[in-house]
Amino acid sequence: MLKILILSTSVGALGSGQGGGIELTIQNVARELQSRGHQLQIVAPVGSTVAYLAVIEIAGNLHIPVQTQSRDVPVDLPDNSVLANMCAYANRVQKDWDIIINFAFDWLPFYLTPFFQRPIAHFISMGSMTVATDRIMSETIKQYPHTFGVYTKSQAASFPFGDDCEILGSAIDLSLYQFNNSPQRSLAWLGRIAPEKALEDAVAAANITKLPLKIFGKMQDTDYWQQICRDFPNAPLEYVGFLGTEDLQRELGKCRALLMTPRWLEAFGNVAIEALACGVPVIAYARGGPTEIIRDGETGFLVEPDRIEELVAAIDKIDSIDRRQCRLQAETEYSLSALGDRFEAWLDKVMKSRG
Structure with a gap:
């Protein structure tokens, strides 16, 4: 030892x-x-x-x-x-x-x-x-x-x-994440609220689909956040806050999908496996770590980076994903x-x- x-x-x-x-x-x-x-x-x-x-x-x-x-x-x-x-x-x-x-x-x-x-x-x-x-x-x-x-x-x-x-x-400690097979209408975005995470793309997609977007994470750049609110005054978004694991997994599990919209090369994306553990499919830009996590068409969708219309198209077909496969992947690989x-x-x- x-x-x-x-x-x-x-x-x-x-x-x-x-x-x-x-x-x-x-x-x-x-x-x-x-x-x-x-x-x-x-x-x-x-x-x-x-x-x-x-x-x-x-x-x-x-x-x-x-x-x-x-x-x-x-x-x-x-x-x-x-x-x-x-x-x-x-x-x-x-x-x-x-x-x-x-x-x-x-x-x-x-x-x-x-x-x-x-x-x-x-x-x-x-x-x-x-x-x-x-x-x-x-x-x-x-x-x-x-x-x-x-x-x-x-x-x-x-x-x-x-x-x-x-x-x-x-x-992740899978015992802390409960599988939810009965999602509500909302989408999720999880991460530090900072420019390199490109939250504005997820907000734009939610604005087009009119699906509520729940935002979880650390408020790191308040000026950036306020600019998003000004740019999308009528978007159906809700900043939930930075939650501990117990509360996060409960709220995240209620969502239809997690959106990952990094502007930079994401080294991994722990938020992706947290979502999968709850049975939540992941829609992500095909950039960096998420390309090695998400099974395209099986546990989520990989879309061309920086293309909001592709996020929207993936959201429209998210119900084709079997949430049980998401949980199974988390259990098998993570x-x-x-x-x-x-x-x-x-x-x-x-x-x-x-x-």
Whole structure:
């Protein structure tokens, strides 16, 4: 059994929703590895909460989400960086642990990797974002092969070193999601409310079909949200809020379909498997991770990116999808047990590669 120290995302406290899908991944990976007898501790920003797991809360200023910046942005750390403080803590206590898993997608942990004696396994939660980060990652994986894990092949392909990444996928605790075979008329959209998620396309589709759109997720960019409301003053939309898993799965399960409209390359899309677990078909732009999750015509539809008329056409035929097949796919492909197997195999490879 391993003693594992986990470095969390540095853009928000765990449980806040600020980190998006990576928060769910961290919690699920940690819980599954702990259930297998591994000893774990999570290092995360102040205010973080994880059920049944120990969290070392680190003070400091949060980092700007990389997806809100340009590709040529210079390397920059906030004053009293929470990530720098998290890394400093990990460096001090590293002898108490066998391996460190870094979930913070930021230049700093890759740069610091050679300064640690313990091996670091880097789980990368997004596609290629900045030139500087791509460069330091390329240097790191060349020096420490097998140490990068990603969600999907589509995500890996965005990097110059993509062939050297371990494809790990994602998973959820299926026992927390109840199957619903009696949906209401409404559609769902789930995610951080930020420009790269292109919520406005889902709103436009709902406006055309006149089907109510329930919006779930963290209100990250209020100016962006207000602009959508101005652009679609009569759209049948409802912002439900950022809900915990129990409330989310209950409300999500009532919807006829989940719309995924990312403007960027979605590395995975945990929201897709959350929907499938509830029996909710997924209509998504064929861009990034969703192309490797959704079985087109069986558990949802993949449509040409940025084409609202294709979203509308898919909505019109959503009742042809058997919701039981959606749940079955989640059970078959996205269980915590399967994810735990993949992570254990990867961590074993990382340990052996460092001698």
